[in-house]
Amino acid sequence: MARTTKTPQWSTADIPDQTGRTIVVTGANSGLGLATTRALAAAGAHVVLAVRDTARGEAAAAGIPGSTEVRRLDLADLASVRAFAAGWDSPLDVLINNAGVMNLPESRTADGFEMQFGTNHLGHFALTNLLLPHVTDRVVTLSSGLHRARGTRIHFENLALDGIYTPGAAYSQSKLANLLFTLELQRRLSEAGSPVRAVAAHPGWAATELQGHDANGVRRALMLVGNRFFAQDAAGGALPTLYAAVADLPGASYAGPGGRLELRGAPVLVDRSPEAADADVARRLWDVSQELTGVGFPASLPSR
Template structure:
């Protein structure tokens, strides 16, 4: 039987002439994503909270066939999100919502949201909708296998988990929100007659600096061991995102590693929980997110889609 080579970053189609934005791009999965897209010829914008660190990261990529630039974006500050979007001009082929925080101690964004939900979901929700009139091809949002945590759901009566905060509960809620956001975004794009697609991906277990911020000392130890024994490196962890970003896939596709437990391996289509597939919950989350951020789905080519439009 002939051996089928595993898909990797060298299989990315030529990206010359395409522009991408990658959030959280100064390290880890984000920087690996930037590097691969730039090597394939794209112009990639590193959207980062700390431009100085972003420039240092960009220096490791410069010299690739494509080009890179750094722009400031703090997803935990809606004013920063609005400023980034207001400064955008021209077409944007690809938006990759990669940035995130994981299992951190309880804290708030500048706008008062629980930081994991506010950064991982609400910041990207606002950014996507504000940039959407410029997007020509697709939006890829990075979720996590943590969305499968037993009993995980959107806490609509207490999205900030006030008085009942647990780091893992907050993180898994935010990752479930990423998938529900992708589901509802695709529904709205289709209803508006837009060719833009919304997709999601997860990296499996990738050794990144996210684990070092875990609120639990015990989990930090477990993560350090797992990073050495189980985890993929950043380049392998970025492959599902890159596959979602560059292959001809339908909207709402969810990509992850093909290995045992989706921990590592080559990118492939993967499943999601029933909670992550619930269109009613996705619509409710979208409405709540609009109310919290003050950002709504934009008019595309003069056709605006409301929360009720085109709903079965």
């Protein structure tokens, strides 16, 4: 009888020693960000919790064995993004763009952008480009399986979705933008001869606080029930992020859960929608994002 060899599943036990490495995790005081931070600190990394509420960040850091620090960052305010970047003056091995908001009522950032697009995409776009001269290894940006939602595209003619706004459509647009950003960032890094990699990940269905902020009460209740009975916990949802942050993956890779419908399971490389693989749209989004934020790809990167 032939024997079947099962491929080992990747877990936190596979994280290499991170001693001496510095990693920034945005939105690190709860949910996926906290689970990511805890795992990386346990592996020896010095992890910077980049959070809007530093009191909550300090409380979270106090419960994490290992080397951590807390710095303020509000991705919905470009002045805060610039201040965070201006205060960074040392090598940064990995930037993990984890923070995000989901399915919010229609609202605006401090700079007037639609809140989900402004926080999930534009804030991280600006942060990444401002920190890029310090990054030595990779940038990991979190997307979502909902980038595939029916009809999702970048509404260049109406990024705020004025007059047609729905919380779900705005969230899906922002998550599609995260993948297009990763694609174009990797193209620019390669063109510049930089060894830094841009990769993306999605957590599948993870039970976190994010779904509890849904603007729709019925949908919020259903999500909370699903969290209880079907979702994996935050530690499981963080695995694709951790895999993207430490495994030897090619640039522009996209990691997600390997289970049915990519909802849960050990991390593997997964596919993205055709819309998320459109290089022309990625370049156009980059140009628009640069214009909106006033931040672009560095004119030069230090040699490694």
